[in-house]
Amino acid sequence: DAGVIQSPRHEVTEMGQEVTLRCKPISGHNSLFWYRQTMMRGLELLIYFNNNVPIDDSGMPEDRFSAKMPNASFSTLKIQPSEPRDSAVYFCASSLRTVSGNTIYFGEGSWLTVV
Amino acid sequence: AQSVTQLGSHVSVSEGALVLLRCNYSSSVPPYLFWYVQYPNQGLQLLLKYTTGATLVKGINGFEAEFKKSETSFHLTKPSAHMSDAAEYFCAVSDQGGSEKLVFGKGTKLTVNP
Numbered sequence: 446d447a448g449v450i451q452s453p454r455h456e457v458t459e460m461g462q463e464v465t466l467r468c469k470p471i472s473g474h475n476s477l478f479w480y481r482q483t484m485m486r487g488l489e490l491l492i493y494f495n496n497n498v499p500i501d502d503s504g505m506p507e508d509r510f511s512a513k514m515p516n517a518s519f520s521t522l523k524i525q526p527s528e529p530r531d532s533a534v535y536f537c538a539s540s541l542r543t544v545s546g547n548t549i550y551f552g553e554g555s556w557l558t559v560v
Numbered sequence: 561a562q563s564v565t566q567l568g569s570h571v572s573v574s575e576g577a578l579v580l581l582r583c584n585y586s587s588s589v590p591p592y593l594f595w596y597v598q599y600p601n602q603g604l605q606l607l608l609k610y611t612t613g614a615t616l617v618k619g620i621n622g623f624e625a626e627f628k629k630s631e632t633s634f635h636l637t638k639p640s641a642h643m644s645d646a647a648e649y650f651c652a653v654s655d656q657g658g659s660e661k662l663v664f665g666k667g668t669k670l671t672v673n674p
Contacts, residue, residue, distance in 0.1 A: 449603075476660055478661065478662075487664060487665075487666045487667060488650065488664040488667075490661050490662070490663075493660075493661055495660075501661060536603060536604070538604075540660065542660055547654075547660050548594075548606060548609060549594075549606075549660075549662055550606070551596075551603040551604040551605070552603055553602060553603040554602075554603050
């Protein structure tokens, strides 16, 4: 089975440009998560969706960040305008929530460098 | 609020030696506990998880962890380290029946010396 698929895997962009990261969750999963990983702050949850609805976006750093999930098989994380401090690895993850809990599966990450 | 503390950001062991990575959690509700491994330039892979029931949990690659409620701990062990175990390990917690989001520790980087 295909895992969580993220694109692009690597992106280098100039400050001020718009960045869009894409994610395809595992088929049948009903929850989707966006995490950011940096050396300084470790792994931080930015936002998560359940059944395509945003449940908790308290981790989204500021208005420059936005996330959408238009359907069960696709999500985007957008940064506009981008800044050098946004340089990080962005992970998308998905899970199937059941009465006995859930296991979150991660994609390979999108490595973003803003110069 | 939940939190995870991983004692030791770097752990170094010799090949064949015991691996012990420490994790303590804080949670006001019964927790689900997880260990993930991250190899260089890769995503996170689930090693093992505790939900309910047996407190000693076995995972992939010979790793296991024991949930100790009285100590609020979920330490990861492996009897004999292999070179291929060199990676970064993350402990994480979520709450049972509530939010499914994971709160991660800062990670422990394991080095295995020949």
